Amino acid sequence: MTHSDTDVIIAGGGLAGATLALALARVAPALRVTVVEAFPLSADALPESYQPSYDARSTALAWGSRLVFEELGLWSRLSEHATPIRHIHVSDRGRFGATRLAASEYGQEALGYVVDNRWMGLCLMRELLDTGTQWHAPAEVTGMEPCQHGVSVAVRTGDDTRTITGQCLIVADGGRSGLREKLGFQPRHHGYEQNALIANVSTSDSHQFTAFERFTDTGPMALLPHGSPSRAGRQSALVWTLSDKELGEVLEMSDGDKCQRLQERFGWRLGRFTRIGECNHYPLKLTTVDEPVRPGVALVGNAAHALHPVAGQGFNLALRGLMTLAEQFRLAAEQGLSPGDFHILRRYHELHSPDWKQTVQFSDSLIRIFGKSPAPVAVARDAGLVGLDLLPGAKRLFARKAMGTGGRRAVINGPAASGKI
Numbered sequence: 001m002t003h004s005d006t007d008v009i010i011a012g013g014g015l016a017g018a019t020l021a022l023a024l025a026r027v028a029p030a031l032r033v034t035v036v037e038a039f040p041l042s043a044d045a046l047p048e049s050y051q052p053s054y055d056a057r058s059t060a061l062a063w064g065s066r067l068v069f070e071e072l073g074l075w076s077r078l079s080e081h082a083t084p085i086r087h088i089h090v091s092d093r094g095r096f097g098a099t100r101l102a103a104s105e106y107g108q109e110a111l112g113y114v115v116d117n118r119w120m121g122l123c124l125m126r127e128l129l130d131t132g133t134q135w136h137a138p139a140e141v142t143g144m145e146p147c148q149h150g151v152s153v154a155v156r157t158g159d160d161t162r163t164i165t166g167q168c169l170i171v172a173d174g175g176r177s178g179l180r181e182k183l184g185f186q187p188r189h190h191g192y193e194q195n196a197l198i199a200n201v202s203t204s205d206s207h208q209f210t211a212f213e214r215f216t217d218t219g220p221m222a223l224l225p226h227g228s229p230s231r232a233g234r235q236s237a238l239v240w241t242l243s244d245k246e247l248g249e250v251l252e253m254s255d256g257d258k259c260q261r262l263q264e265r266f267g268w269r270l271g272r273f274t275r276i277g278e279c280n281h282y283p284l285k286l287t288t289v290d291e292p293v294r295p296g297v298a299l300v301g302n303a304a305h306a307l308h309p310v311a312g313q314g315f316n317l318a319l320r321g322l323m324t325l326a327e328q329f330r331l332a333a334e335q336g337l338s339p340g341d342f343h344i345l346r347r348y349h350e351l352h353s354p355d356w357k358q359t360v361q362f363s364d365s366l367i368r369i370f371g372k373s374p375a376p377v378a379v380a381r382d383a384g385l386v387g388l389d390l391l392p393g394a395k396r397l398f399a400r401k402a403m404g405t406g407g408r409r410a411v412i413n414g415p416a417a418s419g420k421i
């Protein structure tokens with residue numbers, strides 16, 4: 001059928017690229033998949049060698065993402081170092097509204113889980129080793145041209161550049177995607193004029209498996225239960241939104257002063273803040289691409305949409321999209337069609353698009369309503385939280401977003417349909 005070197009070339013082996021490679025190995029095993037990743041792979045970087053670190057960066061996986069990882073055969077390993085979120089507490093500093101979600105209300109053991117990014121990466125790599133996926137790392141995709149068989153992709157390794165031909169290129173090179181612009185996609189950016197400061201913190205009280213989302217006059221913050229059981233539930237992962245000015249001040253502070261500022265902003269629900277680890281920070285913006293597919297090319301993960309991290313939706317949304325893409329590639333393979341066929345890629349986008357739009361809108365409106373302080377907005381904030389708690393419909397909608405169960409669930413075995421999780 002084809003004389004290309006491979007079928008699907010994935011540019012970027014981060015969380016999105018590696019998950020797609022695994023999904024294709026499971027769902028459409030006839031496809032040849034090649035991943036090109038800029039960072040070197042370390043031969044001894046396997047789950048067996050994993051040592052949790054205090055400063056590890058983590059991701060909140062929604063309940064729906066757990067179901068996806070179960071289907072991919074990854075959950076039993078991932079769950080070895082996953083901290084369950086059994087409750088979510090949403091509050092507004094200085095206002096009386098608050099809302100609470102409990103997993104037990106939905107008959108589940110958790111609303112979601114917090115998992116270290118490194119652990120997720122190691123588990124994905126461990127599974128991928130047993131598939132036929134080809135890896136080029138460290139290597140970079142530097143360009144792409146359409147060709148007779150689909151796409152001809154330039155791959156640079158050190159000073160050497162070679163060409164790999166495939167039927168399609170999946171761009172998974174992250175939020176600062178250079179390829180997206182190079183290939184002529186037009187991203188739309190909306191700056192929030194805020195930064196996310198990320199750090200792990202220790203508290204005198206146990207989190208009791210509760211995630212806190214707190215909206216303050218200077219921006220939202222999230223504290224997610226994190227860390228090994230040996231830390232007795234006294235460690236949380238912090239996402240703290242700060243203006244440029246306040247970020248500058250906080251970064252200059254001693255750890256003790258940072259804990260004190262945090263205490264003022266967050267309050268005493270977790271007792272006293274006793275330690276703050278390494279602080280990393282990112283400017284916050286919403287980036288989306290209206291048309292993320294072209295003949296032979298699709299953008300996925302942060303290359304397609306980068307969201308405000310406080311709502312914890314970015315990777316969860318990406319994962320649902322990756323499963324829909326894998327589902328469409330399976331159907332294409334069954335019908336003898338190329339995965340780069342524009343109808344296949346466009347169908348993927350049509351199916352994923354409603355979830356994408358709703359999730360972007362949900363994250364963005366949460367920040368626009370709860371992240372600002374002018375009087376009318378403040379009233380809406382009070383009304384919003386009170387409404388969430390009192391109106392079962394509104395609360396259920398919020399819960400579905402938090403649990404990642406509102407979007408389309410890809411059918412990875414049997415005929416494709418647009419079922420809900």
Ligand SMILES: Cc1cc2nc3c(=O)[nH]c(=O)nc-3n(C[C@H](O)[C@H](O)[C@H](O)COP(=O)(O)OP(=O)(O)OC[C@H]3O[C@@H](n4cnc5c(N)ncnc54)[C@H](O)[C@@H]3O)c2cc1C
Nearest residue numbers: 012014015016038060141173174301302309312314315316
């Ligand atoms: C502070 C923060 C907190 C977050 N928290 C959450 C959360 O709690 N829940 C959630 O669902 N989401 C969260 N997100 C979003 C989530 O982290 C992203 O959705 C996810 O990391 C996207 O992964 P990705 O693979 O698209 O991009 P990346 O992780 O950036 O991976 C891109 C990969 O591409 C490689 N690469 C780059 N250029 C090239 C090239 N030219 N050729 C080959 N390889 C290349 C890079 O080396 C990298 O490995 C958060 C994001 C931030 C910033």
